[in-house]
Amino acid sequence: MIKTRERIIQISEPVTGKEELDALSEPLETGWLTQGPKVKEFENKFARKHQSKYAFASTSCTTSLHLALSSIGLAPGDEVIVPAFTWVSTANVVVYCGAKPVFVDVKQDTYNLDTEKLKRNISNKTKAIIPVHLFGLCSDIDEIRSILPRNVSIIEDAACAVGAKYKKKMAGSLGEFGAFSFHSRKIITTGEGGMLTTNNQTLASKAEILRNHGASVSEENRHKGPRPYLLPDFEVLGFNYRMTDLQGAVGIAQLSKLDHFLNQRKKWAAWYLNAISDIPWVNLPFIPDHCEHSWQAFVVVINEEKSPLSRNEIMEKLLSAGISTRPGTHAVSNLGFYKKNYGTKKSDFPVSSMLEKCSLALPLHNKMEEQDFKYISEILHSI
Numbered sequence: 001m002i003k004t005r006e007r008i009i010q011i012s013e014p015v016t017g018k019e020e021l022d023a024l025s026e027p028l029e030t031g032w033l034t035q036g037p038k039v040k041e042f043e044n045k046f047a048r049k050h051q052s053k054y055a056f057a058s059t060s061c062t063t064s065l066h067l068a069l070s071s072i073g074l075a076p077g078d079e080v081i082v083p084a085f086t087w088v089s090t091a092n093v094v095v096y097c098g099a100k101p102v103f104v105d106v107k108q109d110t111y112n113l114d115t116e117k118l119k120r121n122i123s124n125k126t127k128a129i130i131p132v133h134l135f136g137l138c139s140d141i142d143e144i145r146s147i148l149p150r151n152v153s154i155i156e157d158a159a160c161a162v163g164a165k166y167k168k169k170m171a172g173s174l175g176e177f178g179a180f181s182f183h184s185r186k187i188i189t190t191g192e193g194g195m196l197t198t199n200n201q202t203l204a205s206k207a208e209i210l211r212n213h214g215a216s217v218s219e220e221n222r223h224k225g226p227r228p229y230l231l232p233d234f235e236v237l238g239f240n241y242r243m244t245d246l247q248g249a250v251g252i253a254q255l256s257k258l259d260h261f262l263n264q265r266k267k268w269a270a271w272y273l274n275a276i277s278d279i280p281w282v283n284l285p286f287i288p289d290h291c292e293h294s295w296q297a298f299v300v301v302i303n304e305e306k307s308p309l310s311r312n313e314i315m316e317k318l319l320s321a322g323i324s325t326r327p328g329t330h331a332v333s334n335l336g337f338y339k340k341n342y343g344t345k346k347s348d349f350p351v352s353s354m355l356e357k358c359s360l361a362l363p364l365h366n367k368m369e370e371q372d373f374k375y376i377s378e379i380l381h382s383i
């Protein structure tokens with residue numbers, strides 16, 4: 001019997017409390033609201049956690065990715081390899097630089113870039129690749145590195161992968177750059193927000209300058225310098241992608257909860273993997289042994305041949321039982337802009353197209369309780 005529920009189980013809910021509220025009082029009281037000491041502290045702590053020498057907070061993962069590509073000097077005529085199954089901005093940032101995104105299909109079990117299909121998409125114009133750690137599972141970076149020519153940069157799209165590990169190394173420390181998201185559907189949040197990590201000093205200094213309009217001297221150093229009232233020179237075309245200190249303060253509080261959030265997510269993901277493994281029309285996500293998933297989302301695939309209903313019908317049914325779900329993500333190559341401007345075809349990316357149609361994100365977040373998971377499992381079994 002399907003129980004009725006008093007509240008909808010949301011697909012995702014941020015966990016903020018007294019710590020975040022208290023953290024906001026200092027910038028509000030001192031009046032330092034723009035990028036300042038709180039952002040610096042957030043960056044230092046984030047860098048340490050993600051085994052990176054440098055971290056630069058920004059307005060989003062999208063702008064972090066754009067900073068990364070601008071820092072490596074991506075220009076018109078260049079190509080960048082991106083997985084076809086990802087959020088649209090992984091490809092958009094390539095277009096922002098006037099370069100061409102080259103889509104590669106993904107694997108059906110990990111939802112990440114298919115390295116078997118990578119080779120044939122590399123050309124002498126390939127300047128970078130953006131492997132995505134989708135839903136918190138790291139892409140196979142060693143395999144990707146072994147296939148790529150040495151001059152091709154790896155920019156990790158780690159939007160979903162705060163705290164994730166690959167061969168005991170942290171996401172964000174695996175490529176030339178890593179870009180993270182603090183959008184409120186992510187594991188830790190600053191409302192909107194992002195972080196760019198790197199271990200390369202030259203790239204770090206480029207990214208830092210580009211984040212701040214291209215100013216040759218950072219705001220902080222100008223204020224510490226002998227003539228703080230004078231404006232610096234701007235020698236490159238930059239952007240304003242700075243994070244506010246209000247967000248930085250919230251980010252510090254969220255980061256202190258990260259390990260707890262990750263442990264809870266891991267526990268409940270393992271629970272799902274066991275509890276719904278007997279449903280014949282649900283294909284579960286595969287986690288290679290060398291990866292520690294951060295479980296930003298728990299995404300299954302509806303096996304159309306075995307399922308009594310389509311993915312969308314299942315979503316409808318779950319919603320009517322008070323359970324909110326989402327498609328995993330989209331096949332960017334199937335979106336209007338890319339079809340129109342790059343001539344991409346559904347049939348060229350069969351796995352991404354199937355996942356776009358059949359993937360299903362079930363609720364998994366840090367406000368859920370045991371009874372929520374049990375209820376979802378019960379409803380799934382009843383279909």
Ligand SMILES: Cc1ncc(COP(=O)(O)O)c(C=O)c1O
Pocket residue numbers: 059060061062063086087089090132134157159160180181182183193194
């Ligand atoms: C894989 C991936 N890349 C990039 C982004 C963009 O992140 P943001 O919203 O912080 O720009 C997202 C957001 O959902 C994402 O899932």
